[in-house]
Amino acid sequence: MNENPFTLEGKTILITGGAGGIGSEVAKVCAQSGARVVLTDIREDVLQEVLASLPAVGCGEHLAVKADLTRAEELQALVDACPALDGFVCNAGVMKLTLTQFITEEELTRIQRINLNAPILLTRTLLKKKKISKGGSIVFTASAAGVYRVSLGNAIYATTKCGIDAFMRTVALEFGPKGIRCNSVNPGMVETALIGGFTEEEKAREMQNYPLRRFAKPLDIALGIVYLLSDASSFVTGTALKIDGGMTLS
Amino acid sequence: MNLEEFIQNFAEQFDDTDASEFKAGTVFHELPEYSSLIALSIIAMIDEEYDVTLKGDDMKSAVTIEDLFNIVKSKQ
Numbered sequence: 110m111n112e113n114p115f116t117l118e119g120k121t122i123l124i125t126g127g128a129g130g131i132g133s134e135v136a137k138v139c140a141q142s143g144a145r146v147v148l149t150d151i152r153e154d155v156l157q158e159v160l161a162s163l164p165a166v167g168c169g170e171h172l173a174v175k176a177d178l179t180r181a182e183e184l185q186a187l188v189d190a191c192p193a194l195d196g197f198v199c200n201a202g203v204m205k206l207t208l209t210q211f212i213t214e215e216e217l218t219r220i221q222r223i224n225l226n227a228p229i230l231l232t233r234t235l236l237k238k239k240k241i242s243k244g245g246s247i248v249f250t251a252s253a254a255g256v257y258r259v260s261l262g263n264a265i266y267a268t269t270k271c272g273i274d275a276f277m278r279t280v281a282l283e284f285g286p287k288g289i290r291c292n293s294v295n296p297g298m299v300e301t302a303l304i305g306g307f308t309e310e311e312k313a314r315e316m317q318n319y320p321l322r323r324f325a326k327p328l329d330i331a332l333g334i335v336y337l338l339s340d341a342s343s344f345v346t347g348t349a350l351k352i353d354g355g356m357t358l359s
Numbered sequence: 360m361n362l363e364e365f366i367q368n369f370a371e372q373f374d375d376t377d378a379s380e381f382k383a384g385t386v387f388h389e390l391p392e393y394s395s396l397i398a399l400s401i402i403a404m405i406d407e408e409y410d411v412t413l414k415g416d417d418m419k420s421a422v423t424i425e426d427l428f429n430i431v432k433s434k435q
Contacts, residue, residue, distance in 0.1 A: 239374070286396060
């Protein structure tokens, strides 16, 4: 084992949602830890900015591939563009708060396709095409929502994250014998654009539920993901790692 | 359907076994990597590629890859 088991030196990591709050931070920390990253997102301009900000590494050029993962042909093109991977961070997702009686089929379908179908179909294609090398690690950005607790107005998002949790554990079971691990990180509130839908008052009230008295920074989540990508977590698979400042304790 | 292509699709369900190990007469149950999980992958591959739904018993009764090919062919 490498002197530092937490290093990602020599690894190639695919990150979806690479232009987003958590995804861009994951890309940064992965590159700082020595990994070559392949970034994808639907927002090309931000994607290119993130790509340009990454420190160079010894194991190849970082790549950015714009893709709308809800479109089969773009998902396939991304997989075709991917080199052999040692890690896959399935992170892209959206959230919209809606009270149950106001859920529309359109909104339900849209969020499911982004948060649940696309991750499942992309994982399937990568595994089927044997793009993830033996010893590889898959990490989903799930959530404390759904898996550990539910909250008002968050039914659709929480439901999709529960789906990701079940999928993550199934992949861990099926691909363990092939030497591929699969885990998730489960954040509570993270200071990103995703929680822009909450008012300041709601956020202040919500923070009372956090024993550490703050929300997560994207870096808090990225460091958990890097642990799960690294050889330091070689015997960890099927785990939903809460990174929530103690929010789910009470 | 073609035997060569069937053998290739069969081989793709394995990760560690060398491609040269897969021939028409290969007794696949004896391959060290063969497992119940791989058997499920083969059944799923046959369903996807050949539109034939096999049962566990079909996998058991086939000795060689060609036997399995013939079972699939007979059900098409």
